[in-house]
Amino acid sequence: MKCEICGNKVGEIFLKKVLGAYIKDDKGKKHLICSKCQKQNPSKKDQLKNI
Ligand SMILES: [Zn+2]
16 A cells, blocks of 8 residues: 555554554545655645545
């Protein structure tokens, strides 16, 4: 799985936790982003609308 913002690989599951975060866009579609982008882009929702 890849981060949908930076394209870096996001570890799928490590110790039963996803190394990243899922956020939903307006259509309710899930997007995976890494924890790094999650911290660096508080406005990530706006970016994901453009995907
Ligand atoms: Zn990322």
